Amino acid sequence: MNGMVTRISGATVCVDLPDLKIGDRVFVGVSRLTGEVVRLEGRIATVQVFEDNRGLGIGEPVTTAQGPLTVRLGPGLLGGVFDGLQRPLYKLQEDSGDFISSGQDPFPLDCSRSWDFSTECTVGATLKTGEPFGKVREGHIDHLLLSTRDGTLAQVNTGKLQLENPAAHFEDGQPLLGWHSWPVRKARPVRRKLPPVTPLVTGQRCLDFLFPMLKGGVSIVPGGFGTGKTVLEQTIAKFADVDVVVYVGCGERGNEMAGLLDEFSELQDPRSDRPLMERTIIVANTSNMPVAARESSIFTAVTMAEYYRDMGLNVLFLADSLSRWAEALREISAALEEMPGEDGYPTYLGSRLSGFIERAGVVETLSGTSGSLSMILAVSPPGADFAEPVTQACLRVAGALYMLDTQLAHRRHFPAINWTHSYSLYSDTAMAHFTEQHGEWARLQSRCRDILQREEALREVAEVVGMEGLQDADRLLMRTAEKIRLDFLCQNSFTDDAYATPKNTLEQITTLIAEHERINTGLKEGALLDDLLMEDANASG
Amino acid sequence: MRLAEHRYSSVSAIRGPLLFLDRAFAARLGELVRIETPDGRNLSGEVLKISGEQVLIQVFGGTQGLDTRNTTVSFTDAVMRVPLGAGVLGRVFDGSFRPRDGLPMFIPEFRMPVLGAPINPVARAHPVEFIETGFSTIDGLNTLVKGQKLPIFSCSGLPAREMTDQILRQARLTDGGNFVLVFVALGLTHFEYQFYQQTLEHMQSRFVCFINLADDPVVERLLAPRLALTVAEDMAFRQEMDVLVIITDMTNYCDALREISTAREELPGRRGYPGHMYSDLASLYERAGRIHNRKGSVTLLPTVTMPEDDITHPIPDLTGYITEGQIVLSRELHQKGIYPPVDVLPSLSRLMQHGIGKGQTRKDHRDLANHLYRTYAKGCDLRRLEAVVGRDGMLAEDRLLLDFADRFETDFVHQGKLRRTIDDTLDTAQRLLDEFREVTR
Numbered sequence: 001m002n003g004m005v006t007r008i009s010g011a012t013v014c015v016d017l018p019d020l021k022i023g024d025r026v027f028v029g030v031s032r033l034t035g036e037v038v039r040l041e042g043r044i045a046t047v048q049v050f051e052d053n054r055g056l057g058i059g060e061p062v063t064t065a066q067g068p069l070t071v072r073l074g075p076g077l078l079g080g081v082f083d084g085l086q087r088p089l090y091k092l093q094e095d096s097g098d099f100i101s102s103g104q105d106p107f108p109l110d111c112s113r114s115w116d117f118s119t120e121c122t123v124g125a126t127l128k129t130g131e132p133f134g135k136v137r138e139g140h141i142d143h144l145l146l147s148t149r150d151g152t153l154a155q156v157n158t159g160k161l162q163l164e165n166p167a168a169h170f171e172d173g174q175p176l177l178g179w180h181s182w183p184v185r186k187a188r189p190v191r192r193k194l195p196p197v198t199p200l201v202t203g204q205r206c207l208d209f210l211f212p213m214l215k216g217g218v219s220i221v222p223g224g225f226g227t228g229k230t231v232l233e234q235t236i237a238k239f240a241d242v243d244v245v246v247y248v249g250c251g252e253r254g255n256e257m258a259g260l261l262d263e264f265s266e267l268q269d270p271r272s273d274r275p276l277m278e279r280t281i282i283v284a285n286t287s288n289m290p291v292a293a294r295e296s297s298i299f300t301a302v303t304m305a306e307y308y309r310d311m312g313l314n315v316l317f318l319a320d321s322l323s324r325w326a327e328a329l330r331e332i333s334a335a336l337e338e339m340p341g342e343d344g345y346p347t348y349l350g351s352r353l354s355g356f357i358e359r360a361g362v363v364e365t366l367s368g369t370s371g372s373l374s375m376i377l378a379v380s381p382p383g384a385d386f387a388e389p390v391t392q393a394c395l396r397v398a399g400a401l402y403m404l405d406t407q408l409a410h411r412r413h414f415p416a417i418n419w420t421h422s423y424s425l426y427s428d429t430a431m432a433h434f435t436e437q438h439g440e441w442a443r444l445q446s447r448c449r450d451i452l453q454r455e456e457a458l459r460e461v462a463e464v465v466g467m468e469g470l471q472d473a474d475r476l477l478m479r480t481a482e483k484i485r486l487d488f489l490c491q492n493s494f495t496d497d498a499y500a501t502p503k504n505t506l507e508q509i510t511t512l513i514a515e516h517e518r519i520n521t522g523l524k525e526g527a528l529l530d531d532l533l534m535e536d537a538n539a540s541g
Numbered sequence: 542m543r544l545a546e547h548r549y550s551s552v553s554a555i556r557g558p559l560l561f562l563d564r565a566f567a568a569r570l571g572e573l574v575r576i577e578t579p580d581g582r583n584l585s586g587e588v589l590k591i592s593g594e595q596v597l598i599q600v601f602g603g604t605q606g607l608d609t610r611n612t613t614v615s616f617t618d619a620v621m622r623v624p625l626g627a628g629v630l631g632r633v634f635d636g637s638f639r640p641r642d643g644l645p646m647f648i649p650e651f652r653m654p655v656l657g658a659p660i661n662p663v664a665r666a667h668p669v670e671f672i673e674t675g676f677s678t679i680d681g682l683n684t685l686v687k688g689q690k691l692p693i694f695s696c697s698g699l700p701a702r703e704m705t706d707q708i709l710r711q712a713r714l715t716d717g718g719n720f721v722l723v724f725v726a727l728g729l730t731h732f733e734y735q736f737y738q739q740t741l742e743h744m745q746s747r748f749v750c751f752i753n754l755a756d757d758p759v760v761e762r763l764l765a766p767r768l769a770l771t772v773a774e775d776m777a778f779r780q781e782m783d784v785l786v787i788i789t790d791m792t793n794y795c796d797a798l799r800e801i802s803t804a805r806e807e808l809p810g811r812r813g814y815p816g817h818m819y820s821d822l823a824s825l826y827e828r829a830g831r832i833h834n835r836k837g838s839v840t841l842l843p844t845v846t847m848p849e850d851d852i853t854h855p856i857p858d859l860t861g862y863i864t865e866g867q868i869v870l871s872r873e874l875h876q877k878g879i880y881p882p883v884d885v886l887p888s889l890s891r892l893m894q895h896g897i898g899k900g901q902t903r904k905d906h907r908d909l910a911n912h913l914y915r916t917y918a919k920g921c922d923l924r925r926l927e928a929v930v931g932r933d934g935m936l937a938e939d940r941l942l943l944d945f946a947d948r949f950e951t952d953f954v955h956q957g958k959l960r961r962t963i964d965d966t967l968d969t970a971q972r973l974l975d976e977f978r979e980v981t982r
């Protein structure tokens with residue numbers, strides 16, 4: 001059935017086409033631009049167009065895709081770079097050059113590639129939805145192919161598998177392919193959610209030691225411009241102890257994506273000794289790409305993340321930045337002339353956001369294994385003022401807050417995580433784990449916190465009386481605190497120090513604190529600080 | 542393609558820069574229209590919105606003298622395109638691409654759409670090559686590289702204009718190469734224009750200018766940077782030149798954006814600026830870059846005046862979220878007589894990492910820069926203590942740090958109108974640090 005365009009206001013287009021549903025994908029105009037139905041009034045549907053629609057005219061044809069916007073899932077996603085609609089950017093470059101043009105819709109998976117398909121299923125085996133019917137080797141992981149329905153197998157192929165060829169057939173003749181589609185806005189089903197229990201090691205001392213993250217947890221990283229959100233996200237993407245990383249550049253810079261691609265194709269994954277890109281999926285919808293596709297980009301990405309989680313893997317989802325997603329939502333809402341809420345964001349911002357963040361977690365998959373999807377989300381509050389709607393909405397659902405501090409960033413204290421205002425609700429669980437594996441984590445953590453806190457108070461005193469005016473014990477504390485800040489909490493991402501194992505982290509802080517306690521004991525016995533420091537320096541050579 | 546030209550005289554309303562046309566048939570979004578005024582002048586405009594047969598048009602060049610009875614509008618069936626070719630070099634245009642230098646229009650070789658298309662992120666090459674501005678604070682501590690966008694955050698009354706002017710004269714590639722400047726002035730006063738004109742006369746055709754004066758149409762303030770960037774992209778990615786685009790002042794651009802957004806009755810956001818200002822600014826700034834397997838580059842160095850000296854104002858704030866760093870000017874340094882008054886502490890070039898060192902600038906660059914920055918930052922910290930306890934109440938080593946901070950400002954930051962090559966800059970840095978090491982020994 002054909003319809004036509006009746007009204008065009010920027011990327012928001014009204015079309016006359018009956019029988020559409022909200023969320024349906026439509027092709028708009030002669031260049032067949034992808035759009036999504038966002039509102040229905042009688043026969044008239046309002047469509048948000050995901051591509052540049054300049055040149056579109058009234059009366060141009062509109063057709064329906066007979067279903068919602070989907071993501072294509074199958075082997076070969078790892079290492080891929082996609083836009084917010086899951087269009088493969090390398091393929092797009094091959095087809096249409098260095099600049100992105102509208103109306104292109106290449107298939108996101110490589111159908112010409114053949115995979116070694118192996119299976120333990122035999123003819124007559126019954127499959128349930130979500131149950132694996134075989135696997136292929138993708139990079140360093142066993143990529144399980146999951147059944148999309150219940151049924152009994154009538155035929156099974158093994159050996160070389162290309163994606164458009166069936167891997168098996170059901171009794172009713174239906175083929176089982178190596179790939180399937182899934183609606184972007186629909187969370188993939190699981191048996192049940194489990195509580196997160198295992199630490200997610202980021203390799204950042206400040207995070208692992210003071211504000212640890214769990215696999216299946218959600219943390220947010222709000223910070224003004226230049227405070228280090230992107231560097232932190234990318235560093236974690238490199239080193240986190242997970243199987244798969246999905247990184248979304250949502251409304252951010254093109255040059256950053258170029259940097260990330262360069263680096264990730266060169267670097268090795270220390271755990272598997274294979275290129276980092278092989279465990280990574282990148283979704284890049286930069287700030288100058290269409291706004292509606294920016295809005296969908298995080299859903300496209302999280303669906304791919306869920307897909308790998310469903311194979312029983314640990315997946316980390318990183319988004320930079322969720323604020324740009326919220327702004328896209330606001331732009332779309334404004335174009336629809338909806339009633340604005342706080343700061344012009346639509347009133348459904350909070351529910352949309354929590355619906356999205358709820359897709360994180362540890363799960364028991366449909367086939368009974370467990371997998372996890374963790375999220376670390378950057379937020380860019382206007383004017384670095386955290387009392388704004390997006391930061392606040394995120395805070396309500398996140399389990400950890402890594403607050404980046406403009407003052408620290410100006411002093412080049414990176415990662416500029418504010419240790420007073422950040423928190424992690426996962427701390428106790430993670431600490432129990434770390435303590436079991438590496439020793440007295442908890443005591444050191446609280447000692448370290450205490451020293452940093454007391455430094456803050458002392459600094460105010462020192463500003464009035466000068467360092468000279470402080471007592472020896474206080475001077476020692478200031479000295480230790482400075483060491484903790486500069487040598488331990490600071491971690492330059494552009495050096496070899498970029499990653500620290502939990503073991504090293506613990507060793508380092510143990511040494512720092514032990515030195516402090518030793519000198520402190522000396523002071524209590526009546527010695528002078530300067531003498532003790534001198535001794536110490538001589539002793540260490 | 543339409544067969545016959547569509548001409549209408551059914552203008553139903555004119556509001557600010559917007560024109561509403563009724564009973565128009567088959568308009569296209571973004572289509573370029575020609576508008577004939579009652580007194581026979583020709584203007585152009587662009588289709589913003591189409592609702593059935595009603596069309597909303599944004600008029601370039603001001604709506605003075607238009608009426609609803611005798612104004613005619615004809616549709617061109619094309620989006621707005623920019624004339625391109627070697628003939629643009631050395632020329633001065635206005636915000637509608639009309640020559641402003643008294644010479645006839647050049648003969649275009651071809652035309653490209655004014656809004657351009659986004660560079661495919663996988664086609665981008667990461668910026669790494671050094672551009673010398675002649676200012677120590679930029680070259681030494683906040684290095685600019687080809688393909689970067691690095692704004693100057695100024696305050697009213699600070700010499701951003703002098704800096705821009707000097708960069709126009711001094712900027713160069715240290716490894717040679719085909720270097721061109723594109724200068725875009727938005728909302729410029731006649732007085733300021735005269736000031737820049739002298740500079741342009743010395744530049745010998747290695748430039749293209751787009752000048753929108755303060756009394757020129759506001760809509761053209763939005764158009765001029767897009768024309769300039771389309772020209773820059775063509776020179777960079779087709780003609781393999783390294784193009785440095787200097788825009789002054791983006792605050793005027795943002796104010797124009799607000800004015801037009803209000804006329805369109807869009808929902809105002811923070812301080813009245815439209816909610817889409819981030820995306821709008823990004824659509825300009827993201828046109829900077831390099832592309833794999835192509836020689837040229839587009840680099841952006843815009844000036845932003847921070848209203849009320851407030852870096853959290855939406856204009857500098859959104860800019861900072863889009864650009865790859867910022868050069869921040871300080872009123873305090875200016876009052877001390879230091880030129881350029883760059884405050885290096887909040888300044889940052891995020892792409893500096895890859896653009897300095899052996900093969901780019903000099904082997905010792907990174908170490909010198911880190912050292913200089915750290916020592917100066919320490920000195921600045923101590924100034925607050927000095928204000929409380931006085932200089933005499935401080936440790937001897939702290940007093941030396943205070944001296945260093947002063948010397949850094951007068952000898953490294955301050956350079957007057959003198960141009961410093963990157964070697965001059967690094968030598969100055971080395972000398973300061975050596976002297977400091979000498980006294981602290």
Ligand SMILES: Nc1ncnc2c1ncn2[C@@H]1O[C@H](COP(=O)(O)OP(=O)(O)OP(=O)(O)O)[C@@H](O)[C@H]1O
Pocket residue numbers: 223224225226227228229230231232380414415416491492493494861862863890891892
């Ligand atoms: N861990 C780090 N180690 C060393 N340098 C860092 C680190 N984190 C940040 N930086 C420095 O800070 C700069 C800005 O960081 P980044 O680009 O991550 O900021 P951002 O918060 O993402 O800003 P925006 O919101 O504008 O995107 C970097 O270019 C780098 O120079």
Ligand SMILES: [Mg+2]
Pocket residue numbers: 229230231252320
């Ligand atoms: Mg960033």
